[in-house]
Amino acid sequence: MSANSADVTIRDVASLAGVSPMTVSRVINESDRVSPDTQRRVEKAIAELGYIPSRLARGLSARRTGTLAVIVPDVANPFFTMVVRAAEDVARRSAYRVILCDTRADLAVERDVIEELIAHRVEGIAIAPVSDRSKPHLARLARFRVPFVLIDRTVAGIECDAVVGDSVGGAQQLVEHLIRLGHRRIGLIVEADEVSSARERRQGYESALRAAGLPLDPALVEVATPDPDGGLEAMGRLLSSEDRPSAVFAVNNLVALGAIEAVRNTGLDVPDDVALVCFDDIEFASRLYPFLTALEQPAETFGTLGTRLLLDRIEGRGPARDHVVVLPGQLTVRRSCGAQAVGAA
Amino acid sequence: MSANSADVTIRDVASLAGVSPMTVSRVINESDRVSPDTQRRVEKAIAELGYIPSRLARGLSARRTGTLAVIVPDVANPFFTMVVRAAEDVARRSAYRVILCDTRADLAVERDVIEELIAHRVEGIAIAPVSDRSKPHLARLARFRVPFVLIDRTVAGIECDAVVGDSVGGAQQLVEHLIRLGHRRIGLIVEADEVSSARERRQGYESALRAAGLPLDPALVEVATPDPDGGLEAMGRLLSSEDRPSAVFAVNNLVALGAIEAVRNTGLDVPDDVALVCFDDIEFASRLYPFLTALEQPAETFGTLGTRLLLDRIEGRGPARDHVVVLPGQLTVRRSCGAQAVGAA
DNA sequence: CTGTTAGCGCTTTCAT
DNA sequence: ATGAAAGCGCTAACAG
Numbered sequence: 001m002s003a004n005s006a007d008v009t010i011r012d013v014a015s016l017a018g019v020s021p022m023t024v025s026r027v028i029n030e031s032d033r034v035s036p037d038t039q040r041r042v043e044k045a046i047a048e049l050g051y052i053p054s055r056l057a058r059g060l061s062a063r064r065t066g067t068l069a070v071i072v073p074d075v076a077n078p079f080f081t082m083v084v085r086a087a088e089d090v091a092r093r094s095a096y097r098v099i100l101c102d103t104r105a106d107l108a109v110e111r112d113v114i115e116e117l118i119a120h121r122v123e124g125i126a127i128a129p130v131s132d133r134s135k136p137h138l139a140r141l142a143r144f145r146v147p148f149v150l151i152d153r154t155v156a157g158i159e160c161d162a163v164v165g166d167s168v169g170g171a172q173q174l175v176e177h178l179i180r181l182g183h184r185r186i187g188l189i190v191e192a193d194e195v196s197s198a199r200e201r202r203q204g205y206e207s208a209l210r211a212a213g214l215p216l217d218p219a220l221v222e223v224a225t226p227d228p229d230g231g232l233e234a235m236g237r238l239l240s241s242e243d244r245p246s247a248v249f250a251v252n253n254l255v256a257l258g259a260i261e262a263v264r265n266t267g268l269d270v271p272d273d274v275a276l277v278c279f280d281d282i283e284f285a286s287r288l289y290p291f292l293t294a295l296e297q298p299a300e301t302f303g304t305l306g307t308r309l310l311l312d313r314i315e316g317r318g319p320a321r322d323h324v325v326v327l328p329g330q331l332t333v334r335r336s337c338g339a340q341a342v343g344a345a
Numbered sequence: 346m347s348a349n350s351a352d353v354t355i356r357d358v359a360s361l362a363g364v365s366p367m368t369v370s371r372v373i374n375e376s377d378r379v380s381p382d383t384q385r386r387v388e389k390a391i392a393e394l395g396y397i398p399s400r401l402a403r404g405l406s407a408r409r410t411g412t413l414a415v416i417v418p419d420v421a422n423p424f425f426t427m428v429v430r431a432a433e434d435v436a437r438r439s440a441y442r443v444i445l446c447d448t449r450a451d452l453a454v455e456r457d458v459i460e461e462l463i464a465h466r467v468e469g470i471a472i473a474p475v476s477d478r479s480k481p482h483l484a485r486l487a488r489f490r491v492p493f494v495l496i497d498r499t500v501a502g503i504e505c506d507a508v509v510g511d512s513v514g515g516a517q518q519l520v521e522h523l524i525r526l527g528h529r530r531i532g533l534i535v536e537a538d539e540v541s542s543a544r545e546r547r548q549g550y551e552s553a554l555r556a557a558g559l560p561l562d563p564a565l566v567e568v569a570t571p572d573p574d575g576g577l578e579a580m581g582r583l584l585s586s587e588d589r590p591s592a593v594f595a596v597n598n599l600v601a602l603g604a605i606e607a608v609r610n611t612g613l614d615v616p617d618d619v620a621l622v623c624f625d626d627i628e629f630a631s632r633l634y635p636f637l638t639a640l641e642q643p644a645e646t647f648g649t650l651g652t653r654l655l656l657d658r659i660e661g662r663g664p665a666r667d668h669v670v671v672l673p674g675q676l677t678v679r680r681s682c683g684a685q686a687v688g689a690a
Numbered sequence: 691c692t693g694t695t696a697g698c699g700c701t702t703t704c705a706t
Numbered sequence: 707a708t709g710a711a712a713g714c715g716c717t718a719a720c721a722g
Binding site: 052053088100109113117143260261 | 351395397398399400401402404405410411412415420421423426427429430433434437442443444445446447454458460461462463464465466488489490573598599602605606627629630632633634636637
């Protein structure tokens with residue numbers, strides 16, 4: 001079992017193989033300027049000592065850490081879970097490791113993790129930013145020349161590679177669908193306007209209503225935190241209004257979850273009393289019970305494509321101009337919209 | 346905006362502040378052996394230059410990278426998603442970053458990522474190993490003196506800190522519950538025996554049957570990959586047998602998902618034709634529609650506790666002996682077991 | 691309280 | 707094809 005593998009360095013390997021550290025380095029880095037014989041001797045020594053070169057030292061001198069980072073507001077959101085999984089997969093296949101950061105949608109946390117990632121000298125970051133207020137954080141990345149790709153959301157005033165969904169178009173489709181089902185009072189539960197996807201979904205909602213000649217009633221729009229609790233409270237407010245909506249468009253899957261709970265807590269039901277549609281599916285839930293009518297987005301593609309763009313930038317293969325990819329979603333009609341039992345106002 | 350922040354080093358800060366690099370280092374590391382005045386000057390220089398110390402260099406000389414790793418077989422499994430989120434949270438609060446590795450339950454991937462993590466000189470690893478065959482990988486960690494904590498599964502022949510669930514007891518509870526409902530032919534869909542949790546759940550299943558004086562019929566036990574597809578196929582086989590079970594215990598939530606699909610594909614239904622219970626809830630699904638009767642495990646606690654144990658070890662606060670924590674689960678009865686409509690054979 | 695001297699383990703750049 | 711020298715950016719260990 002030889003000595004302790006723990007602290008074997010390139011020197012130990014070199015002296016055992018009877019060569020200089022530089023030659024060992026060449027073997028490690030698969031340089032071809034090494035004679036087959038030397039190569040074999042070095043490889044034997046490496047195996048014998050159980051040598052694993054330190055990325056730390058390599059990174060310090062070669063300025064390559066082999067590390068990326070993925071920053072999301074909430075890994076537990078099924079959409080981001082898939083983004084993260086896909087990113088990790090693509091990164092690993094290209095021999096990169098990924099540091100995961102969950103900001104919990106907290107700007108201060110986002111600022112801190114970005115500082116830390118710069119300190120770690122990660123080679124690139126795929127980030128679903130908290131909101132437009134993330135701008136200074138991204139500016140900081142730019143200042144330190146850390147390549148980054150925006151995932152799912154753009155940030156006002158920041159030009160860079162991005163992979164986003166068609167929020168305007170998707171929202172329009174969802175609302176048009178509700179209108180086709182006969183609904184005239186359609187509520188919206190959306191998160192703060194400073195989040196690009198939310199802003200655009202609201203725009204899609206408004207333009208669909210306008211196109212149908214329906215009025216825009218501010219009383220029908222609720223702003224909420226993008227989670228079940230936010231949805232619960234927002235739907236509670238909508239339900240307690242005098243002229244409550246007959247249908248509601250929830251900005252995402254988790255908000256929809258809370259909204260449904262609110263409806264049920266009131267003794268009402270979805271879709272009979274209130275129809276509901278939202279962005280993003282909850283795959284495992286739909287598999288068990290096809291309920292949510294949703295505009296499904298290809299979450300994994302956000303992750304794979306985003307990471308590929310990032311790797312392209314890092315390896316200098318990036319296009320000159322910023323590359324913004326807009327991924328289309330797909331409307332999947334299930335029960336929550338009441339497609340079979342039209343419930344107009 | 347001064348010069349490029351990108352390559353500011355401790356020397357630049359030192360010369361701007363008119364001190365030695367060592368003094369700057371002391372300020373960075375919050376050593377108290379610096380006069381208030383010097384401290385201010387250094388801090389001013391740091392701010393002016395936008396200096397962010399390199400963790401790489403710090404790590405190389407101080408032998409502390411400030412990085413942990415979490416290895417799971419599948420981040421998309423809601424149980425592991427929560428483990429990962431909790432681990433990241435605890436780590437960040439202690440000023441550590443976490444590298445996420447998803448092995449896809451593939452031993453070769455697990456081997457590779459572990460080598461990489463050693464190369465990265467991570468300070469510790471929380472790992473839900475693929476199976477008992479992960480032993481050599483863990484032995485390698487031990488050889489390199491990388492502290493690790495097992496999450497959710499133990500590994501035969503490896504003694505170390507671990508946070509696991511009560512699989513035997515939980516399985517017993519689930520099966521006893523089915524027996525109480527009148528079932529006598531109870532199937533089991535389990536993953537390979539080399540996974541400790543699966544092995545123990547099978548033991549719990551068997552001991553519950555024995556305790557009730559029921560026979561152990563090998564035809565009722567199906568081995569499957571621990572995902573929906575595995576559950577689908579396994580349940581398919583169970584259903585096509587001559588004397589099919591009236592109830593089935595699925596080793597986990599994802600397997601249960603597939604099993605339910607298989608039942609429905611056959612034109613039958615859960616729980617009317619086949620009752621079903623499993624380990625681990627799918628929170629978002631249950632929130633939408635309380636269906637799965639499950640032995641719920643506190644996934645986040647697996648992550649927080651595991652990471653705390655790991656940090657204790659790293660910082661030398663670890664107990665002398667290995668620390669194995671067994672977390673109890675909780676049986677939550679919903680519809681899939683047919684608790685209200687007893688459907689015995 | 692502050693500075694000097696040596697590295698941490700590897701790779702770059704030049705020789706040979 | 708191989709090696710020697712220098713240094714990546716920081717900190718431990720010692721001095722004063």
